[in-house]
């Protein structure tokens with residue numbers, strides 16, 4: 001069965017607390033939720049590892065309570081379990097769980113007691129200040145041991161909403177077992193690295209519906225992917241135009257154009273300054289070519305296009321700003337990248353005033369800083385930054401990174417989890433712009449197109465792996481598309 005979008009939802013710590021409070025108000029005791037959480041975590045551990053010695057580090061709050069439940073379930077299955085407590089139970093549910101653990105409770109050994117596996121149940125969502133004392137000492141002593149650490153909810157020391165350490169030391173784990181839904185810490189790059197694999201255990205909280213913040217994968221947009229109809233012809237599959245730079249900087253736009261064609265746009269035309277025509281013509285086959293001299297000519301050529309890419313090696317300055325203004329008047333969905341973003345660094349509001357809600361900005365963090373000075377730094381994490389940027393710009397903002405965030409002005413936000421380090425190569429962003437615009441050209445709604453483009457782009461990179469260069473990416477798209485095609489009526493992974 002296809003994964004429901006609601007399961008791809010990412011909840012903040014406060015939203016999770018509210019869901020928890022709603023469940024208890026509706027009659028489910030908090031201890032029942034804790035029992036399900038701890039039992040689910042023990043099952044996740046048993047699925048991954050055979051029986052072995054385990055030390056469980058328990059904190060004073062409900063995260064520690066989960067630890068006592070894990071201890072009871074593992075011991076029931078015959079695992080040799082040692083429980084170590086940082087402090088006596090301080091919350092009612094933790095006391096309840098600790099009373100049901102019939103074994104000994106040792107004081108926390110900050111030097112790491114030997115065992116095959118360690119469970120970090122010190123702090124989760126309730127961590128409010130940096131680790132200190134024995135917990136901090138233990139986090140430092142456990143630094144090289146992440147391969148045999150399981151974190152309950154979040155690795156202790158990591159903030160659930162930001163994925164950042166609260167200051168000082170934090171744990172790192174091979175597996176993090178969380179409950180009901182992922183939290184931002186499980187998806188943002190820094191937190192993800194600390195979490196290792198993330199498993200989400202159902203603890204019977206009611207479905208809160210698909211929220212605004214979700215994980216980006218095909219369950220989000222697959223049903224609306226613009227596959228060609230049986231009677232499709234090239235003009236019906238969407239027209240895309242891409243603006244080329246001058247003669248000595250044309251490759252980036254060609255990468256975008258090729259990517260747009262590969263992702264399915266029926267007709268792709270590179271619009272080229274006269275001086276770059278010859279070099280573009282020498283390097284194009286299925287992509288068409290047309291010259292423009294003025295912004296008015298550009299607008300006329302783009303008039304029937306459903307989507308346009310402007311920015312890749314377009315040149316920073318007045319001319320590109322004028323060309324963007326011309327394209328903005330055509331009604332095509334714009335993907336604004338690279339030099340087109342930087343051309344408005346002196347006056348970002350002028351750019352925003354020209355754009356519509358179905359246009360897409362694709363900045364990397366440096367370009368983001370030029371358009372939204374200080375916003376990244378002032379935001380708790382990049383999800384909040386991208387959301388605020390989309391609101392200010394009134395358009396879709398795709399903030400690139402290992403954890404690319406795509407935010408729409410209406411609040412819809414998706415985080416890419418399949419990011420690949422192989423994408424850190426020149427020109428990969430040009431291909432991404434082409435993928436997104438190619439999908440938008442086929443009529444896919446722009447937020448869906450940005451999400452699908454980013455996901456496919458990362459899948460292509462992972463397929464190739466080491467040695468990837470941007471030129472390889474469009475040629476890998478057919479493999480990813482074929483998988484999506486084969487899965488369209490079948491389960492998604």
Ligand SMILES: NC(=O)C1=CN([C@@H]2O[C@H](COP(=O)(O)OP(=O)(O)OC[C@H]3O[C@@H](n4cnc5c(N)ncnc54)[C@H](OP(=O)(O)O)[C@@H]3O)[C@@H](O)[C@H]2O)[C@@H](O)CC1
Nearest residue numbers: 020033034037061062063123124125126127128129130153
């Ligand atoms: N929500 C749900 O639906 C469910 C949640 N569940 C579980 O509950 C967990 C959240 O539990 P929680 O709220 O009790 O927080 P937790 O992380 O145990 O820490 C609180 C304690 O730590 C203390 N403390 C804080 N920082 C500290 C520091 N640096 N150094 C020392 N102490 C510090 C703090 O003291 P205080 O700040 O109040 O003085 C308080 O005593 C969640 O992660 C999940 O595992 C599941 O059971 C299933 C259902």
Ligand SMILES: [K+]
Nearest residue numbers: 120123154156
């Ligand atoms: K923890």
